[in-house]
Amino acid sequence: MKRIHKLVLLWISVWMFSLSGCGGEAVPQEQESKAQEIVIWAWDDTFNIKAARMAAAEYQKENEDVQILIETKEREEILAQTQNILSAGLYENLPDIIMIEDYDVQQVLVLYEDEFVDLTDEIDYDKFADFKVKLCSRNGRMYGIPFDSGTAALFYRIDIIKKAGYTEADMQDLTWDEYMEIGRNVYAETGIPMLTLDPTDFPLVRLIMQSNGSWYVKQDGRTVDVQENEALKQSLEIYRELLSCNIGKSVNGWNEFISAFQKGEVATVLSGGWIISSIKENQEQAGLWRVAPIPIVAQNENAAAASNVGGSAWYILKNSRNSQAATEFMVSMFGENDEFTDRLISEIGIVPAVKNPSVFTNYEAEDPFFGNQQVTKLLTGMADEIQTVNYGSKTYEIEDILEEEFQEALIDGNLE
Template structure:
């Protein structure tokens, strides 16, 4: 090449350099697969609100009790999308990641995560709620999810409206009067006739969801057989349809502006929901502070939601990563996370600590932990298969059709079952 072309050559060289850098960018990190490769810290992915911000700030400077260990936590949207991409590419995988209550959807690929038992998790088992601990264990016995928080559930209700309707409005009395779903509906009937325009439940899907969470069996069993057409699911479906037939539902989807308005105005006078809904109801119905109470959920205790921490197999330093998990999710720090973020501890020993026993003004001075604590301890051990989301989608769809479009419930049930079985068979579940 002639020397006169030097400017072009410069241009070409710089372009070539950019290209090489681009190639380098996609290639780097593949040697270990961890996103923190070549740095002095371990990486953690979580979504905002899943872990204590204060404790993560401490870990960023140095994890107490583990000399030299720093953990840099990155809050992200769409963790699953990024995690799946990383696992498929075998690169850019975090050293530690949060997984949601659907941790079971990762069980078919449990080999992508380290068995926490092999890192010494077994010694800590006694400190944690049994059902929560079991929730992170794959059918093979490998433990991939370590308990973060729990979602024990209760019946939230408006004491003032219940009182006006002549329904037992004291938490203990109501727990007696509405111990089963049928009794709860009877209460709703009374409410509807005494206070016209007020409803017992927001939508019938919530009845289905909460009653199904009381069952140890869900849609698919351990042997990957579809059991969603059996009595334990059909009963919950029938309960949901019954609440509609008795006109107890406000027919409003959760999380919509309509639903927020209905709670604020007292049109929906009660709801079965998890402990983390306390933050939500305090926000959307702030003006009704003092009027709300919580009590035992009809039909028994259940857990709704709550997340886990997992250590992917690409983790640079599993020992240190587990030491961090043990520190962050130990009883003392679970209590700290409850005080800071209202993450409900999965270590029952802290339930009688003064910090958890503070009266709550929103609930008229009631101690929520008096209800949620026992609910957390009594919640059943539930087997969630990797396919619950897939299987339940058509059921929730058909419940909406029944509730809002007036679809015949029997036909809706048959359609839901056919759709669930079809999608599951495509995924190899029969």
């Protein structure tokens, strides 16, 4: 690609970050005596925010003296504001708990490891999936509480595909070529596009690339792997073909993405399991949705019908006003409380990032919204097949460069 030199510079910057750190003066301990108000920053009202509100309501039944303020902020906003506060040493303005996406966390820990509560001895991390534990750690210490796994799946409207003559069986074990062929026929019969496409955002590229066991960086997490990355090239080629074969609905940003499937303007959604809560927002579509494994890249010998999109964990700021109370709350509700996690499976459709989900009674529950499929069990089975990659610390920075290059490639027809 034309701007490989930018990625080389980015590779150098990753090494620079690994040698840097930030600190500041801690909030005086007397501030801990202030009213026990725990402040949480997270995103997604139907999923993360809803889970935090449920946890707060449950916790306050036995801890009436603790007030919990939950604020909705965008992912980028949380990172920017937290980093600005830490850099300025304005600890009195810190939230107590923030949610960080798995793609971002290593960069944050490289810069601010000393600013987070060390949870190594607070939680039994053996119960969590190994890849999530690795993401939440640095230098052998644990700083995050794993939340959702981000297991990717193909969510589709059975009523729409049936109009084109397809059945549930036809949506199993798909290749991307087969998926696109179904999309063409669905569009021809119904006028409904197969999926949303946003050329300025690359979750689908990430989904396809990880399904082939690859990422933007090599397994060391530092060496940029773009120029000779066959899985990345295949992902971009599939994305370009999806655009050119006229089965995608163009959207710009999160709100348009959500609106499209909630309004029935697309036949499928390819995303992480966390999207279930947004799908279920439109109860008029109950019974019309189904879940299947993602398509595979037939031309890639490493291809698997499993991948990951997003996923996140909770982190506690060590020098916030009420970090101790925040730690007690988070460990109690999200670190040790299997009964509460079981409720989250039922109410927001979470796929817990644990090794043994069978401990949850709702694990095998049938979901009427999805035609009585055992959705959590299906997604957990897919999670077992996800290939582990090292996300490194610069996913979105690399994508900013690639997205610009991709726009040019769409014009001149050259992905090299």
